[in-house]
Amino acid sequence: MGWSDIMQTAHLVMLIIICIEIIVCCSAISYCIMATRLRNRNDLGVIEKQDLNHLKKVDLIGNDNFGSDAMKQADFMNRYAADPFKDEEAL
Amino acid sequence: MATLCPNCSGNLLYSPSRHAMFCRMCGGTYAPEEVGESQRTSTTYECNIYSCPSCGGTIAVTGTEVSASCVYCGNTTVIFDRISTNQRPDGLIPFSISQKEAVEIVRKHMADAALLPKGVDDIKIENMKGIYVPYQIVSGRFYDSMTIFADHKNGNNNSVPRYYGRAGFCDLLNIPVEAVSSINNDFSRQIEPFDINDAVEFDEDYLMGFYSDIPDVTADELSDAAGKMADEMFGNLMRESISGSNKHVLQSRYWTKLYDNNLMLFFPVWFYTFVYKDKPYTLLINGQTGKIAGTLPWKKRSLKRDGIILAAVMSILLIAPFIIFDRLVTFNAMFTVGFTGFFISLICWLVGYQESSSVKKNAGMTQEGSVFNFVNERKG
Ligand SMILES: [Zn+2]
Numbered sequence A: 001m002g003w004s005d006i007m008q009t010a011h012l013v014m015l016i017i018i019c020i021e022i023i024v025c026c027s028a029i030s031y032c033i034m035a036t037r038l039r040n041r042n043d044l045g046v047i048e049k050q051d052l053n054h055l056k057k058v059d060l061i062g063n064d065n066f067g068s069d070a071m072k073q074a075d076f077m078n079r080y081a082a083d084p085f086k087d088e089e090a091l
Numbered sequence B: 001m002a003t004l005c006p007n008c009s010g011n012l013l014y015s016p017s018r019h020a021m022f023c024r025m026c027g028g029t030y031a032p033e034e035v036g037e038s039q040r041t042s043t044t045y046e047c048n049i050y051s052c053p054s055c056g057g058t059i060a061v062t063g064t065e066v067s068a069s070c071v072y073c074g075n076t077t078v079i080f081d082r083i084s085t086n087q088r089p090d091g092l093i094p095f096s097i098s099q100k101e102a103v104e105i106v107r108k109h110m111a112d113a114a115l116l117p118k119g120v121d122d123i124k125i126e127n128m129k130g131i132y133v134p135y136q137i138v139s140g141r142f143y144d145s146m147t148i149f150a151d152h153k154n155g156n157n158n159s160v161p162r163y164y165g166r167a168g169f170c171d172l173l174n175i176p177v178e179a180v181s182s183i184n185n186d187f188s189r190q191i192e193p194f195d196i197n198d199a200v201e202f203d204e205d206y207l208m209g210f211y212s213d214i215p216d217v218t219a220d221e222l223s224d225a226a227g228k229m230a231d232e233m234f235g236n237l238m239r240e241s242i243s244g245s246n247k248h249v250l251q252s253r254y255w256t257k258l259y260d261n262n263l264m265l266f267f268p269v270w271f272y273t274f275v276y277k278d279k280p281y282t283l284l285i286n287g288q289t290g291k292i293a294g295t296l297p298w299k300k301r302s303l304k305r306d307g308i309i310l311a312a313v314m315s316i317l318l319i320a321p322f323i324i325f326d327r328l329v330t331f332n333a334m335f336t337v338g339f340t341g342f343f344i345s346l347i348c349w350l351v352g353y354q355e356s357s358s359v360k361k362n363a364g365m366t367q368e369g370s371v372f373n374f375v376n377e378r379k380g
């Protein structure tokens, strides 16, 4: 087998790989377009935002900014973990 | 239980387009409070309960109207079950969308839908049924604590994640909660809101020509549903207090306590049921505003075929240059196509998957089993 044969085989393999890559990519694009098409057609199921007037006299008891520290969320949630109506019933 | 015409003794039905009781025999119209025996001092009213042997759904009828087919599954034999005495609602919003208008709304909805299978748009007016759905109008106290995420831009225009904590309490005022356990709340909420300002005092006459449901949710279920809605509202309110983009609630915990003085109102809803490939589908239409909800079936084969054709055409167009210009086939080209292709594919699969699962979720709600929980309920 000569050098040119090897080169030709390599060339063919590369062509096949490129074809497969393109086909996979085009299938993905097509799938996405079809799914979006269906989604747009069925663009229902949207629950309208509730009228905020249903909430009266909103009083904040906790108002923290943790910056970029995601871990502080747990502390915050723990601080307000007790059932506030438990105390009310005890009174 | 029927209301008769003072002129000719024909049966009077409530007519949404005339906003009055209407006699089909002589054409007379009357205000609901003019006709029929007034039972406003009573705390109950009577109706006939029909049940469906196929799906187990029940529906209440007042007056002489006989239920010809099942509202929920389209089955054509429904049987008279019993006479039931129910608590009178405090009021109702009368239908203002007529059956004909509701059919037009469905027709338009179907005309706008691509890939609609043949035969589905053959609308049968007798499958369009007006049902008064009971809602509890609840008030109470509400506590909520949540953490919220937002993206901020720093000086170099890079996104920086920010975390916030918000806790608070408030009064809930007049939140309408759908009170029939067999109707999926996530579905009925899609046709809300209803405008309570149009509500009138309850009078049986409004039910003539329509069906009604009987409220059956427990106090706990009511409190859960109200809490879920209040949590969304509280989340919306808190998000508005934060700057940045891509804001969303990460965690939340809430407590709801409803007061006992609920109002029960009947809200008007048109149910359109059709059967496609042996599966019942139901669309809901708000009988006050005309807002429609429900996912229609689609031609699966056509969608697949279109997808394959599109993919094939794109592939051929992109592959052709490599075959025609032999020199283009190099290691560089292979890697470039590989990398860009990989990222485009990844994004497309993700977006496509998200879109199709949201369609499927909604489609599932339109179909049997999830819209109405009868079958599961009876089995369990
Ligand atoms: Zn008459």
Ligand SMILES: [Zn+2]
Pocket: B052, B053, B054, B055, B056, B057, B070, B071, B072, B073, B074, B075
């Ligand atoms: Zn049925």
